[in-house]
Amino acid sequence: MNIGVFVCHCGSNIAGTVDTEQVAQAARSFPEVAFATDTMYACSEPGQAGIIDAIREYGLDGVVVASCTPRMHEATFRKTIGRAGLNTYLFEMANIREHVSWIGKDKEANTNKAIDLVQIAVEKLRRNTALFSSEFEINKRVMVIGGGVAGIQAALDCADGGLEVVLVERESTIGGKMAKLDKTFPTVDCSSCILGPRMVDIAQHPNITLHAMAEVESVDGFVGNFDVKVRKKATYVDWEACTGCGQCMEKCPSRKAEDRFNEHVGTTTAINIPFPQAIPKKAVIDPGACIMLTKGKCGACAKLCPTQAIRFEQEDTVVQEQVGAIIAATGYDLFDFTLYGEYGGGRYPDVVTSMQYERMLSASGPTGGHLVRPSDGKEPKDIVFIQCVGSRDHSVNRPYCSGFCCMYTAKQTILTKDHIPDSQSYVFYMDIRSPGKLYDEFTRRAMEEYGAKYIRGRVSTIQPRNGRYVVKGADTLMGSPVEIEADLVVLAVGAEASRGAGALAEKLRISYDGYGFFMEGHPKLKPVETNTAGVYLAGSCQGPKDIPSSVAQGSAAASKVQALFSRDKLASDPQVSSVALQRCVGCAKCASTCPFGAIEMTEFRGMPKASVVETVCQGCGVCAVTCPQGAIQLQHFTDNQILAEVNALCPY
Numbered sequence: 001m002n003i004g005v006f007v008c009h010c011g012s013n014i015a016g017t018v019d020t021e022q023v024a025q026a027a028r029s030f031p032e033v034a035f036a037t038d039t040m041y042a043c044s045e046p047g048q049a050g051i052i053d054a055i056r057e058y059g060l061d062g063v064v065v066a067s068c069t070p071r072m073h074e075a076t077f078r079k080t081i082g083r084a085g086l087n088t089y090l091f092e093m094a095n096i097r098e099h100v101s102w103i104g105k106d107k108e109a110n111t112n113k114a115i116d117l118v119q120i121a122v123e124k125l126r127r128n129t130a131l132f133s134s135e136f137e138i139n140k141r142v143m144v145i146g147g148g149v150a151g152i153q154a155a156l157d158c159a160d161g162g163l164e165v166v167l168v169e170r171e172s173t174i175g176g177k178m179a180k181l182d183k184t185f186p187t188v189d190c191s192s193c194i195l196g197p198r199m200v201d202i203a204q205h206p207n208i209t210l211h212a213m214a215e216v217e218s219v220d221g222f223v224g225n226f227d228v229k230v231r232k233k234a235t236y237v238d239w240e241a242c243t244g245c246g247q248c249m250e251k252c253p254s255r256k257a258e259d260r261f262n263e264h265v266g267t268t269t270a271i272n273i274p275f276p277q278a279i280p281k282k283a284v285i286d287p288g289a290c291i292m293l294t295k296g297k298c299g300a301c302a303k304l305c306p307t308q309a310i311r312f313e314q315e316d317t318v319v320q321e322q323v324g325a326i327i328a329a330t331g332y333d334l335f336d337f338t339l340y341g342e343y344g345g346g347r348y349p350d351v352v353t354s355m356q357y358e359r360m361l362s363a364s365g366p367t368g369g370h371l372v373r374p375s376d377g378k379e380p381k382d383i384v385f386i387q388c389v390g391s392r393d394h395s396v397n398r399p400y401c402s403g404f405c406c407m408y409t410a411k412q413t414i415l416t417k418d419h420i421p422d423s424q425s426y427v428f429y430m431d432i433r434s435p436g437k438l439y440d441e442f443t444r445r446a447m448e449e450y451g452a453k454y455i456r457g458r459v460s461t462i463q464p465r466n467g468r469y470v471v472k473g474a475d476t477l478m479g480s481p482v483e484i485e486a487d488l489v490v491l492a493v494g495a496e497a498s499r500g501a502g503a504l505a506e507k508l509r510i511s512y513d514g515y516g517f518f519m520e521g522h523p524k525l526k527p528v529e530t531n532t533a534g535v536y537l538a539g540s541c542q543g544p545k546d547i548p549s550s551v552a553q554g555s556a557a558a559s560k561v562q563a564l565f566s567r568d569k570l571a572s573d574p575q576v577s578s579v580a581l582q583r584c585v586g587c588a589k590c591a592s593t594c595p596f597g598a599i600e601m602t603e604f605r606g607m608p609k610a611s612v613v614e615t616v617c618q619g620c621g622v623c624a625v626t627c628p629q630g631a632i633q634l635q636h637f638t639d640n641q642i643l644a645e646v647n648a649l650c651p652y
Contacts, residue, residue, distance in 0.1 A: 354491065
């Protein structure tokens with residue numbers, strides 16, 4: 001085998017602490033190395049051209065590039081040697097930037113370590129074999145999980161591009177958190193006026209199938225051919241017959257059901273349509289509050305329904321959808337503010353969350369757009385807003401910034417002044433974070449035009465006193481304690497991962513972080529892709545985002561799906577596991593440990609044997625280390641290849 005070694009300077013990133021010329025010189029003495037050199041930027045166009053020229057001039061049939069992380073440039077160099085006529089898997093990378101130059105300043109030690117890493121790569125390459133991809137057909141349908149603004153944008157972009165879309169929403173209506181907002185920052189325009197037409201577009205688009213009140217139960221298959229089971233929860237109403245007239249709500253005698261859409265500000269009827277612009281505008285019965293379902297009597301809605309749509313006997317159903325790609329747009333939930341005992345822990349009726357306050361501001365909300373104290377229905381005059389409740393706080397395991405709380409608080413102070421001109425708003429904040437277009441100007445407007453008083457400091461406690469609330473905190477700019485008597489306190493609660501996000505991530509076989517947010521493929525280069533091919537992210541499921549960012553990411557995910565579906569066939573990755581049938585004893589340990597469900601048990605000559613579904617296998621190698629017989633090996637990372645690397649590093 002004729003191997004070529006190319007050692008990259010990477011400007012001063014590598015050459016600043018590694019003698020790249022010495023590394024190249026040492027590489028020339030390694031077995032089967034026919035050519036070795038150092039180059040300024042191996043990944044640049046001249047650098048790649050130099051590799052191609054060397055392959056042709058020296059008859060190289062294997063290449064090692066010593067540069068930065070393979071995660072960033074391995075695909076680049078594989079394409080390079082492919083253009084020169086070599087099999088793309090006769091290539092190895094030695095990471096001498098992240099693993100060497102960036103972690104030490106001792107040039108001699110770094111150079112020696114770089115030489116070792118290059119030798120390891122050469123020894124593995126000597127045992128590499130040519131691998132070839134196979135092609136398979138793809139199903140050009142896409143599933144979008146989550147009907148918030150990001151999911152709506154992704155679904156519409158895909159559908160407008162001619163793709164069939166299946167939109168799955170676990171609530172009875174799409175719209176997500178944006179549907180609950182009164183106004184949006186920084187333009188202070190009506191949220192439902194912006195979102196409403198997009199929701200109607202979803203309902204009327206011929207390429208979109210909407211499953212509301214539904215959740216993903218299981219996901220099988222692989223990119224291009226996913227098989228998804230969707231559980232449609234019982235609504236106890238025939239949605240085909242229901243016209244959304246609302247007569248059932250008017251006559252329902254059970255009026256103590258939890259009003260989840262209005263953030264539990266008050267109660268609602270047992271049969272309910274969340275809000276007037278709901279899509280689909282269909283009634284749903286709460287089985288825990290319905291007298292008929294709990295006690296076996298009543299049935300007023302069934303008697304009065306003009307279309308006879310009530311179905312008390314209805315049960316969950318499961319539908320199967322075959323799609324080629326999945327976009328996760330499951331949004332976020334709000335932090336549980338009751339964990340803050342110093343703020344009343346949910347005991348004080350006039351200490352509300354920002355979203356509850358938003359519903360009170362909304363004309364379609366429980367108070368008809370009138371700002372009142374929940375305790376007595378009186379109009380509040382002094383309102384205190386407390387920032388960073390469940391954000392930037394290690395004590396509740398939420399060290400991250402939720403990003404949009406500063407902005408929605410500024411918006412709410414402006415709306416408060418519009419609703420109650422003689423009111424006074426106070427905002428306790430840690431830092432004001434307003435980096436978006438027109439955002440900082442908006443917060444200044446809240447202070448300067450609407451008179452909101454901003455106090456830099458945390459609130460230590462809230463205590464009731466004579467029908468009002470004493471908010472005790474500190475002004476860190478003045479260096480003094482502060483006490484403010486308030487009629488109403490609004491907690492700017494932060495964002496956290498949507499409930500059930502971890503369970504869904506496991507079904508989709510994608511990664512998620514310690515806080516439950518889904519992990520992107522690369523924080524800079526692959527912000528909407530995941531570690532599982534064909535699964536993409538949109539909106540706040542990846543991390544807290546405001547509306548413009550969520551919409552942008554929804555469109556980005558849709559564009560990735562369009563790119564994926566631009567071909568009629570996809571090529572599989574040959575770096576998958578393979579089973580030596582003569583050594584397999586059929587113990588099935590590999591099948592039980594495979595996180596992707598890529599191993600099936602089959603029968604061969606009357607004996608159970610493991611079989612790898614190559615299109616599902618992601619090449620993680622868990623099966624290879626699990627097999628007690630060594631009967632299953634990961635192509636391109638076999639035991640012999642790995643042992644060759646170990647022996648090169650530890651020859652004695």
